Amino acid sequence: MKTILIIEDEAHIARFIKSAMEQEGYQVYAADSSQRGLIEAASRRPDLLILDLGLPDADGCDVISDIRAWSSLPILVLSARSDEQDKIKALNLGADDYLVKPFSMGELIARVNAQMRRWQAGYEAPVVLALGNVSIDLAQRQVKKNGEDIHLTPIEYRLLTVLIKNAEKVMTHQQLLNEVWGKGHNHQEHYVRIFMSNLRQKLEDNPSRPSYFFTEIGVGYKLHIPKS
């Protein structure tokens, strides 16, 4: 059974999440402070962490940095509605996804499940995968839509592979710039937007309402690979 650790100081919220996750079949541990949380994380070694950014005794981002030093477990961040900067910072430090409070429990469950699917012990990105009627073969460097070859430019292809490697994880503009274009491209988010637009045009049936290449406005992008 997969285990989840919740670090959340609001007792009500912690309780709701715990009961919802237990219903989904996960074993849940809870901590109400960053100190206790770090201890629990080290001892229980959970499969996923749900972390509230607004902890009373520490900045949630510090918890992320601490844990990322020794683990790559999926971290799902909960934040009160505030600056996009907080979310971007958390993601850049290693968080995988975030939800803004108040959030719908259904959304949380879906994202937790998606992260769990992706992170298995010794996870490796799929080499062949399907996104609806788009089939991607990374070994052969082939992308087909409805059976027909789709031509992607080198940068578009590189972007696609980075997104696949980080499926279900929200990648910030900065992270994508670093991975695809290399370091030293600060504040050129429009590069990412333009190429993401190209990918949607080529691979989505309805680019304005994508099913796989999701935009998190003001933050970044996420590739969602549906359960097959």
Added chain:
Amino acid sequence: MAALASKDNRIGYLMAVLGCMVVTVSLVALTRWFDLANVVMLYLLVIVFISVRFGRAPGIFAALLSVISFDLFFVDPKLSFSVSDVQYLVTFAVMIVVSLIINNLAVGLRFQAQNARRREQQAISMSHLAQSLSAARKNEEIINQAIIWLTKHIASKALIAMPNADGKLTVVSESSIPSEFNWNVTQWVFDHKESAGLATHTLAANPMHYRALATSSQVLAVLALMPTDIDNFNQPEQQRTLDVAIAQITLALERVYYAKVAQNALIKVESERLRGSLLSALSHDIRTPITVLSSLAACLASQNLAPAEQKQLAIDIEQQANVIQRLVINILDYVALQSGGMKLNKQWVSLEEIIGSNIRQLEPYLQNRQIKIDVASAVDFIYTDELILARILNNLLTNAINYTSDDATITIQATLTNQHNTRNLQNNKTLQSYQITVTDNGQGLPLGMEAHIFERFTRGDSESNTTGLGLGLVLSRDLVQHLGGTLSASNIQPHGAQFVIVLPWQPLGNLDIFDDKFTSNTTQIDTSIVANITTNIATSSENS
């Protein structure tokens, strides 16, 4: 002056001689008809004329000449001076007295006329000062006008020092401060409300004259001037002129000061009023869903309900919570915007993404509604603040959902438009703008409300159960304005509402797309469609 007088005098003597000659010659011929007494009268006429026109000396000379001519040519024995002619000394004396009196009167009159003219000039220049001051709307303008007037009429140099925001005296002047200006004296005058410097009792050795421009309650400024004519300056007339001018300048400064006070008071009143109306509108808008929420929860908790009913109650509770959440977000944004706490972060952003993520977020509420999206390729990417535009669209789409039935159609269109309005015609160029339209085919805006729908806290249906509409639209309009654009609303045929966002356009030339990593030579950017550009990037990056 003296030279002129003597020239005038010379002419005067000449005219005296001429006058006497004329009278003598003309009357000698007419003696048999003229009595002696009348002859004297005519000579008197000459004397009066000369005195009025040419002054005292020629007048006396004329008197002398007249008596001599009279005695010589008209009194027996003719052409001689005899002892019996002594009586004519009296005549002579009288003539001189007349001449002097006339002369004095004439001079006095002339002097008064000059005075009157001078005073008229002063009154005119005062009224000019008053006029130019009354037209001034700011302290800088007043000071400028005052200095122009002062340097034209009284002073060679003039300065006005006023306290700035920190209370420190500063000189408002376009030219440099003259070396004779002394800050210490200025500060002293400001503190003591008394004049100092030249021609006063205090610090009289100073080359400049310092005056306090003060009302009964406070000192507004200090005037320092260097008079063009120091001797004239001491005259009471000049001092009076200066006093009147200072009074006018002070009045003007006071007027500006009180105008500012009034404006601040108005702003306070307005913001109080705003707070009041905000609170009262929100009071209703928040209480309603909270009331519903607690009732639903109580219902869920207390009664024995079928699972289907329980589930429905739970869904309704969630919906009410969302309503409250939207309201709170709108309030926070509204307050942030009003207090200037919303910074703009404009970038090249994808309209498709903004629309798409909004729809994704509102997916649960769409039911069977159709969403049509039509974004022209020219506006695939626009230059604006992504998050703010997303908020605006969120508000408009939420309204479109709330005010339409389950199966309505909502259309989102975006194009580039050429705007022709008077401002642009003045600049002689057509301005392009981004235009985003959100249209629905629901019940539309209440008739007659189209213009007022954005006014603070009006709501389409005053007692409608969709809360927060008023604030949502006000916020949207304020946010659009914050982006530098406009938001308008209208009804469409056969039924439905249309909201149009117009945003300022930015030429794609600003899009920093090309750098060394992509191309070896920077290509001229085609400012038409983005599709061209992205293709260029794709092909060039392939070649690298």
